[in-house]
Amino acid sequence: MVDCCSAPGLMPMNQAKETLLASIQPINDSEIITLSECDGRICAADIVSPINVPAHNNSAMDGYALCADFSQQAEIVKGTKFKLVGTAMAGQPYSGELLPGQCIRIMTGAVVPTSANTVEMQENITVSGNNVTTNQALKIARHIRLAGEDIASGGPVFSAGHKFTSIDIGLLASLGVNAINVWRKPVIAVFSTGDELKTANETLTLGDIYESNRHVLIAMLKRLHVDVIDLGIIADNKDKIREAFLTANAKADAVVSSGGVSVGDADYTKEILEELGNIAFWKIAMKPGKPFAFGKLDNSVFFGLPGNPVSATVTFHQLAVPAIKKMSGQAIAPSLQLKAKTTDNIKKRSGRMDFQRGLAFTQNNELTVTPLTHQGSGVLSSMSQANCYIILPQAHNGCLAGETVTIELFDHIIG
Numbered sequence: 001m002v003d004c005c006s007a008p009g010l011m012p013m014n015q016a017k018e019t020l021l022a023s024i025q026p027i028n029d030s031e032i033i034t035l036s037e038c039d040g041r042i043c044a045a046d047i048v049s050p051i052n053v054p055a056h057n058n059s060a061m062d063g064y065a066l067c068a069d070f071s072q073q074a075e076i077v078k079g080t081k082f083k084l085v086g087t088a089m090a091g092q093p094y095s096g097e098l099l100p101g102q103c104i105r106i107m108t109g110a111v112v113p114t115s116a117n118t119v120e121m122q123e124n125i126t127v128s129g130n131n132v133t134t135n136q137a138l139k140i141a142r143h144i145r146l147a148g149e150d151i152a153s154g155g156p157v158f159s160a161g162h163k164f165t166s167i168d169i170g171l172l173a174s175l176g177v178n179a180i181n182v183w184r185k186p187v188i189a190v191f192s193t194g195d196e197l198k199t200a201n202e203t204l205t206l207g208d209i210y211e212s213n214r215h216v217l218i219a220m221l222k223r224l225h226v227d228v229i230d231l232g233i234i235a236d237n238k239d240k241i242r243e244a245f246l247t248a249n250a251k252a253d254a255v256v257s258s259g260g261v262s263v264g265d266a267d268y269t270k271e272i273l274e275e276l277g278n279i280a281f282w283k284i285a286m287k288p289g290k291p292f293a294f295g296k297l298d299n300s301v302f303f304g305l306p307g308n309p310v311s312a313t314v315t316f317h318q319l320a321v322p323a324i325k326k327m328s329g330q331a332i333a334p335s336l337q338l339k340a341k342t343t344d345n346i347k348k349r350s351g352r353m354d355f356q357r358g359l360a361f362t363q364n365n366e367l368t369v370t371p372l373t374h375q376g377s378g379v380l381s382s383m384s385q386a387n388c389y390i391i392l393p394q395a396h397n398g399c400l401a402g403e404t405v406t407i408e409l410f411d412h413i414i415g
């Protein structure tokens, strides 16, 4: 039993992550897509604004745009009279020239005439025929949204590496941009290995289980906006495994398999990989998920996940997802870790970094976390009830209820 933080033979989690990320090359092909296709895609070239946003000075209120004389005073007393000479609506500007002492009725978003120097809201104005009287002192440049105040023409909008969100699509639409240069999606091939694995339409015989890892992984990959090739379940048969790897390598930028990477496995994954590529079999000081294989086939990179469903999910999420993000050209944001008070004692032996599953919530204005009861690496149901990882460093020895622990909320890839 390994019980020391320098766990001999185990690679620290951060070292595994750094080694893996350092050997990933971002995909270098880009393509032009339309706005409606760009949700979740990665920007391949910096975007600058082709226009000012807003394009013109416009009114922030329904009211009156006035051409007042501020040359001698910062405020113009209430009761000042103006001549009403026209109207400006959004999309229908006032076409005349606004002269000193004149005003127009103006609606929110309508162009403010060049000579108007302030907008007063309608509540502060009395109108009688063509005569407009102010009910309170006027101040200069009120309620005018200035051209370019949101984004200036030629100003930076998005940098290469940015992942487009739904809001970004709105922003691009508001700039009149419809053709966007993005990195090509990586192609990821996925398969599961194991003679015991069956699909939903098959009958289980003694020792069989319904296969789940591939389904979890494909769902996560879809949220990463990559193209997925599902190669199904591959039996523990040397020729079939070789064939699966050759097919995957020919078609994909990355290959993800689960099962068959533990020491003492009865299957042939390790043997075939040693024949086909340059693969390292790591024992990572993390729990769940100690065995993990990573390396290069001749056309792709390979992630070999442990078979246990929670181990497969956590290692994929913590190690392979950042690597796939890098491959996609995405700028990698630092992870957001928070401090929470645990409601229960947490058991842990030092030696591995734990990613326990927890349920975080706010109680008495304090971020609080309850570790889920079943932390076994095969217990997917507890992971399904969780909304965060409780991350306990390698040397951590467990703690008591009421102590503070580090948590990482599940992101949109697994949440």
Ligand code: AMP
Binding pocket: 192, 193, 194, 196, 197, 209, 210, 211, 212, 213, 214, 258, 259, 260, 261, 262, 265, 306, 307, 308, 309
């Ligand atoms: P292995 O890493 O192949 O030794 O598998 C470890 C455990 O995970 C075994 O109990 C397997 O039956 C289980 N397992 C392996 N692959 C899958 C899978 N794709 N879905 C669900 N369980 C799996």
Ligand code: MG
Binding pocket: 193, 194, 195, 259, 260, 265, 267, 307
């Ligand atoms: Mg197996």
